[in-house]
Amino acid sequence: MAKGFYTDTTVCIGCKACQAACHQWNELPALNDGVVELTGDSYDNTGRLSAVDWRHVRFIEQIPEDRSQEGFLKGSRWLMMSDVCKHCVRAGCLEVCPTGAIIRTEFDSVYIQQDVCNGCRACVPACPFGVVDIGADGKAHKCTLCYDRMQHGMEPACAQACPTDSIRFGDVLELRALADQRVADLRAAGVPAYVYGKEEIVGGLNCFFLLVDEPEVYGLPSQPRLPSEYVAEGLTFSALTAAAVTVGSVVAFRKERMDGMGGDDGDPAATVPVSPAGTPAPGALPGRDAVAFMHAIHGANEASRSRRPAAPDPTAVEGACGSGGCGGACGCHA
Amino acid sequence: MIAPALASALVQAASPYVGHGFPPHWGWSIVLYFFLGGLSAGTYFIATLLLLAGDPRDRETVHLGYLLSFPLLLVCAPLLIVDLGVPLRFWHMLVASERVPALLFKPWSPISLGIWILTLFGLFSSAAYIWTLVETGRLRWAPAVRAAAWARTRPRPLMLAWNAAGMFFGFGLAGYTGVLVSATSFPVWHNARLLGALFLASAISTSYALLMLLLFRRDPGGVRSTLGKLARADRFSIALELMLVALLLVILGRAARPLVSGGFGVLFWLGVVGVGLLLPLTLRWKAVQGWAEHRRELIAAVCVLAGGLLLRFVVVMSPQFPAVSLWAL
Numbered sequence: 001m002a003k004g005f006y007t008d009t010t011v012c013i014g015c016k017a018c019q020a021a022c023h024q025w026n027e028l029p030a031l032n033d034g035v036v037e038l039t040g041d042s043y044d045n046t047g048r049l050s051a052v053d054w055r056h057v058r059f060i061e062q063i064p065e066d067r068s069q070e071g072f073l074k075g076s077r078w079l080m081m082s083d084v085c086k087h088c089v090r091a092g093c094l095e096v097c098p099t100g101a102i103i104r105t106e107f108d109s110v111y112i113q114q115d116v117c118n119g120c121r122a123c124v125p126a127c128p129f130g131v132v133d134i135g136a137d138g139k140a141h142k143c144t145l146c147y148d149r150m151q152h153g154m155e156p157a158c159a160q161a162c163p164t165d166s167i168r169f170g171d172v173l174e175l176r177a178l179a180d181q182r183v184a185d186l187r188a189a190g191v192p193a194y195v196y197g198k199e200e201i202v203g204g205l206n207c208f209f210l211l212v213d214e215p216e217v218y219g220l221p222s223q224p225r226l227p228s229e230y231v232a233e234g235l236t237f238s239a240l241t242a243a244a245v246t247v248g249s250v251v252a253f254r255k256e257r258m259d260g261m262g263g264d265d266g267d268p269a270a271t272v273p274v275s276p277a278g279t280p281a282p283g284a285l286p287g288r289d290a291v292a293f294m295h296a297i298h299g300a301n302e303a304s305r306s307r308r309p310a311a312p313d314p315t316a317v318e319g320a321c322g323s324g325g326c327g328g329a330c331g332c333h334a
Numbered sequence: 335m336i337a338p339a340l341a342s343a344l345v346q347a348a349s350p351y352v353g354h355g356f357p358p359h360w361g362w363s364i365v366l367y368f369f370l371g372g373l374s375a376g377t378y379f380i381a382t383l384l385l386l387a388g389d390p391r392d393r394e395t396v397h398l399g400y401l402l403s404f405p406l407l408l409v410c411a412p413l414l415i416v417d418l419g420v421p422l423r424f425w426h427m428l429v430a431s432e433r434v435p436a437l438l439f440k441p442w443s444p445i446s447l448g449i450w451i452l453t454l455f456g457l458f459s460s461a462a463y464i465w466t467l468v469e470t471g472r473l474r475w476a477p478a479v480r481a482a483a484w485a486r487t488r489p490r491p492l493m494l495a496w497n498a499a500g501m502f503f504g505f506g507l508a509g510y511t512g513v514l515v516s517a518t519s520f521p522v523w524h525n526a527r528l529l530g531a532l533f534l535a536s537a538i539s540t541s542y543a544l545l546m547l548l549l550f551r552r553d554p555g556g557v558r559s560t561l562g563k564l565a566r567a568d569r570f571s572i573a574l575e576l577m578l579v580a581l582l583l584v585i586l587g588r589a590a591r592p593l594v595s596g597g598f599g600v601l602f603w604l605g606v607v608g609v610g611l612l613l614p615l616t617l618r619w620k621a622v623q624g625w626a627e628h629r630r631e632l633i634a635a636v637c638v639l640a641g642g643l644l645l646r647f648v649v650v651m652s653p654q655f656p657a658v659s660l661w662a663l
Binding site: 092095096097098099100101113115116117118119120121122124125126127128129130132133134137138139140224225226227228229230231233234235237238239240241242244245246248249250251252253254255256 | 355356357358359360379380383384387388392417418419420421423424426427430431432438440442443444445446449501505508509510512513514516517518519520523524525527528529530531532534535538559562563566567569570571574578
């Protein structure tokens with residue numbers, strides 16, 4: 001049974017109890033070694049989800065440019081949302097992880113095994129939500145859905161600490177039903193609420209949100225993409241290019257000979273197919289110009305040999321053919 | 335399959351994907367790995383193809399390619415390991431660390447796919463390296479000589495299959511790096527589905543350039559016929575690369591901004607397209623007044639190599655550090 005969070009942003013009061021409880025339970029250090037740098041962005045001083053902030057409360061101040069028009073606080077809105085790993089049904093980080101460090105647990109959550117992760121960082125750009133981050137230890141970190149607590153039947157620390165039940169923990173299907181009811185109630189009251197994280201968002205989010213504005217307002221992508229989307233296509237195009245390069249190269253290698261066909265300047269000897277190991281295929285040597293061929297090769301071999309510091313070639317019988325490249329065709333060591 | 339894929343890509347180009355992911359901070363070691371890995375794969379491919387489709391005059395180039403491929407591959411391993419957050423756990427990508435000795439292979443994860451391609455290509459590249467050392471008389475260690483002699487007597491179909499498999503894994507190494515980059519939810523990268531193809535074409539082209547550069551240094555006269563072949567083949571791969579760059583930009587549409595504007599844009603247009611592709615293509619096409627052919631080819635080869643490195647630099651860095659001034663990197 002899939003477990004997850006239902007985060008109802010309409011009842012979030014921005015107290016950050018979830019962030020504090022998460023830090024405490026998971027023994028997360030302070031961001032930037034506790035040196036506080038004010039972001040200047042509302043009440044937000046941690047900025048984003050990171051290796052040390054697995055919950056992050058966003059403060060979105062929507063205040064009209066000209067406040068005098070509406071009167072005090074009229075026409076303005078303060079949205080708050082406690083962001084977290086979405087534990088996606090189709091998780092980008094899990095797809096790309098090459099070490100098997102990222103696994104799907106028995107609770108259908110996505111968990112990074114710290115004793116396996118080797119810090120390749122593939123999961124960081126793979127997550128469409130900007131959740132996974134690299135810690136000071138060089139390994140990837142994110143919300144574990146309090147895997148340790150769940151194994152003992154406890155709910156995650158953030159959900160337990162939330163004083164307004166903005167964060168609820170439970171079976172995803174039951175939470176969905178709750179959220180749908182809440183959306184209906186809110187809509188009846190004229191609030192354009194909706195659930196972010198149904199099946200159209202990367203197969204569904206086990207940790208989903210109730211929002212009242214566009215996803216982008218909350219820093220969420222309205223159409224997140226999975227990293228594997230174009231892998232098959234990318235490999236296919238690569239294979240086609242490989243075929244093109246091979247054909248192009250073979251044509252380029254043989255153009256001389258093709259141009260020479262029918263003319264006198266061609267070098268028919270060059271058509272001798274040479275097997276990888278250097279011996280001509282039996283019976284492939286054309287009889288017509290074999291003698292010219294032998295002379296040419298012999299001359300070339302002499303030339304290469306004279307340029308190279310003398311080293312006895314164990315593979316050549318007579319040694320005249322320094323590289324053995326003639327494959328015995330030169331006749332010098334027949 | 336290709337037509338609908340391109341059509342859907344064009345629709346997306348109009349409204350680019352705005353990812354919310356974070357940059358992985360892949361830096362110089364990854365850029366260098368992409369470049370050197372491509373050269374290792376490309377030199378192996380060219381050497382093998384010359385062996386199969388060339389003539390005996392190309393033998394010196396075959397040996398040169400094989401002598402380059404494996405050492406280049408050896409440089410790649412430390413580059414990748416050093417880049418890890420926990421370098422000593424590099425083997426976790428091959429073996430399931432909690433279920434030793436079970437192997438770990440996730441073909442849908444390009445890094446996992448790539449690490450196996452790299453490992454298996456190492457087998458072919460190292461075998462070719464040893465074979466070349468024996469063939470050229472540099473290695474006289476009895477077991478190696480015996481192994482080379484044994485390999486020489488294998489039936490031709492078997493040798494063809496071996497070489498084809500080696501080229502297959504070489505292509506894998508040259509191309510998977512681009513697929514890896516596009517297997518993200520990151521802006522620019524995610525939609526760059528031709529990146530694997532582009533990196534592959536570039537890997538082959540830079541390898542042609544590297545071989546030509548070294549052959550010229552060695553002896554411009556003795557390998558004249560091979561040089562002609564390499565120049566012709568490189569002209570083709572540069573043209574292919576140019577086409578792929580154009581197609582990639584069309585597919586990316588407005589999403590290509592970080593790549594083609596600002597400081598990185600200068601590098602892309604002047605460095606990658608101008609110096610790396612158009613200049614060598616022109617140099618190979620037309621004679622320059624007062625320049626020997628030799629000199630033209632040398633300059634073209636250096637341009638291609640620089641362009642290949644810059645291509646990887648711009649592709650890896652520009653989406654990650656769009657606001658950073660180039661000089662700070």
